Amino acid sequence: MKANIGTIDRSLRIITGLLLIGLSLSGVIGVWGWIGLVPLATGIFRFCPVYTVLGIKTCNRC
Structure with a gap:
């Protein structure tokens, strides 16, 4: 697997993933928040x- 995600894209994916998982754990958005594992893993x-x-x-460096 060759890297194809840049720095800004990576940061946004990790932040979004953590936010979705956190909202799921707090009960705000329910189990659908676990979809945040996908952007977290890709990031x-x-x-x-x-x-x-x-x-x-x-x-750019890939």
Whole structure:
């Protein structure tokens, strides 16, 4: 897996994922907040399978 997520994209994915999981744990949005695991994982691993299919790269050094 070659990295295809840049720094800003990575930061936004991690923040969004953590926010969704936190809202789920606090009971605000219920179990749907666990979908935040997807952006969190893609941000941590710097790889998005959808970007690969669409041919998108937000990483300049990749």
